[in-house]
Amino acid sequence: MASKLMAGHWKKTGENLRGSSVLGCGRWRNYGADPNIAEIQIPADGAPRMLGHFACRSSWSCDHCARARVSQTRGWLRGALMPALSVAGLSGALVTFTIAHAYGDDWGDVVDRLYKAFSLFDRRMAKWYRKVGCVGKLKALEAPVGANGLHPHLHVLLTYLAGTDLAELEAAMRSAWSKAVAEVGGKVNEHGFDFKADCVNDYAAKLETSHELASHGTKKARGKGKLLGQLLDRAAIGDTKAGAEWLRAQAALGGKMRFHAGGLPKKLGIPCPSEWEEEPADDEGDGGEKPEPVRITYPQVHHLKATGTTGRAGLAAILRSARSADPARVLRMVAALCAEVDRNDTRAGVIQRFADWTDDHFQRIVDEAGARVLRPDEVPAYIEAKARGFVLGMGEAHGSEAKPAEVAKAQAHDAGHGAGTPLDSSAGHDKQGCSVFEPKRAIAPV
Incomplete structure (x- = not known):
């Protein structure tokens, strides 16, 4: 979808x-x-x-890749980060940051204000971070869609020396966040800041923290909000509003990272979240080899x-x-x-796809390009012909016998792609070796 x-x-x-x-x-x-x-x-x-x-590894547009990324990060939290914090004598607080927003707001502006406010806040809290022994942070962005539009918010796992009194830190963070949001033109309501101390000190707290920081699908959006994957499900059964909201959210989130650990893994001597691999289960006790x-x-x-x-x-x-x-x-x-x-x-009314074209069709479009200026709707076919090895002047003397193996291989690469308007204005072959064209309207072979 x-x-x-x-x-x-x-x-x-x-x-x-x-x-x-x-x-x-x-x-x-x-x-x-x-x-x-x-x-x-x-x-x-x-x-x-x-x-x-x-x-594609997109954390926002691809539900399959998003689930894989979230699962990997959750495994890293439980299997690498939290044990490393314990060994280093550190603990962690789970801090949530958000700003007020409305459905009619520009969702991209809401996301930008959130990040600008956090950047101001983060710089101003540097002395406090040093005071409590912070060695780094893990930042996670979530963005469900509800009655008030896109609800972007940051979950941040803040590290500090175990046993530190955090009362003053919490008050300073709450005040600094309100000021930073106001400076970027936003507002903070009663849900704008949340602070939970000692979130990695026992098993139950670890599970809750892992779930809050790295959840997808299993975590319900508050109220009547929907996660992006749920919007896709609604769009698949004909909900046009859900589809429009999903696209609007994609435009707003752009290239924002789902998770960001900064220099925290390096300081603790552990892999980055993106490098984490779960160790295979020990099957020796099963009495047989894994099929x-x-x-x-x-x-x-x-x-x-x-x-x-x-x-x-x-x-x-x-x-x-x-x-x-x-x-x-x-x-x-x-x-x-x-x-x-x-x-x-x-x-x-789609007449043919490139996979159905004969060699003569491809040669003809190349020869036409040498004799006149091609129409815009003929350009994709010309690019496809050039990519498959056809050159000007091969004509009937060489025609389909010129490079049969290469043409057949290229056709196998690209079957199912139409001779219509390219999906990208820079038409050509992408790095996966497949044409970027999809059928759009009826264009007969030249």
């Missing part, structure tokens, strides 16, 4: 939002991977996932077509069908999705 919303927004406004790489997440193949096949891996004790495919994961492969040409933005949420449907680890079931799903795309194309 995220891909559909992003693609629809570009076609309507021409604006390429940050996080639009979700369009290729789980679709494009990575460098070094066989470009001709799509591959699914199903572990014996885990969920199916695409193997050798591009991952090899099941792998299912099918043509990448079909995968690109089935997971495009003109049909259903194809990638999710394919991965759901793979839970049974039955290759036949997966192939039936892929075939059904491809057939649905063909039906949609017929209704929309």
Whole structure:
């Protein structure tokens, strides 16, 4: 659904939002991977996932990558940060910062004011940080959407020497936050500042802190608010307001980091959150080796077509069908999705896709470019032809025999992409080796 919303927004406004790489997440193949096949891996004790495919790693636009990022950070909190704090004789306070906002406000301005206020606040608290023995902070941004619009707020884990009296620190922080928000043109209400001391001193507190700092999906937005993933779910069943709010939130959040640990990991001698890997469970007591994961492969040409933005949420449907680890079931799903795309194309008047073009069609557009100025709607096809190795003057003498292997390989890279308007104004081949074009309107081969 995220891909559909992003693609629809570009076609309507021409604006390429940050996080639009979700369009290729789980679709494009990575460098070094066989470009001709799509591959699914199903572990014996885990969920199916695409193997050798591009991952966008967007914490805001891609629900799948966001869940993975949050899970990784939560594991880092429990497995690396909190044990390291205990060894160093440190504790932590969980501090929450937010500002007042309304639905009609510019959501991007609300986010910017929050960050500007925190930057002012953070600089002014430097002496207090040193006084309590702070060695660093972990900052986490959350942004549900409610009746008052986007609700961005920061959860900050502030470290300090265990046993320190924090009464004066809390009062100073509360006052400094109110002043900083006022200076950037914002307001603070009774929910604008919250301080919880000693949040890593016992097991229950550790669990609560990990959940508050790194939660996704399992944590409900307060009141009637919805998380971004919940907005996507609503948009998928036809809630146009939810879809519009999701896009508005994407534009506001831009490239803001979901988590930021600064120099804290280095000072404690532990990995960064993004480098953290959970240690595999010890299966020695099971009395046998762990079974090899099941792998299912099918043509990448079909995968690109089935997971495009003109049909259903194809990638999710394919991965759901793979839970049974039955290759036949997966192939039936892929075939059904491809057939649905063909039906949609017929209704929309899309005549052909680049994968269906013959070599003569590509050669003709290259030769036409040498004889006259191409129309704007012909440029994508020309770029595609050049990328596949066609050059001016090959003509009938060389034509389709010039580079058959390279052309066939390139077509396999890019099946399912139309000869319409490019999704990005800088049309060309992206770093995953796939064309950036998607079908938009009917354009017959030249």
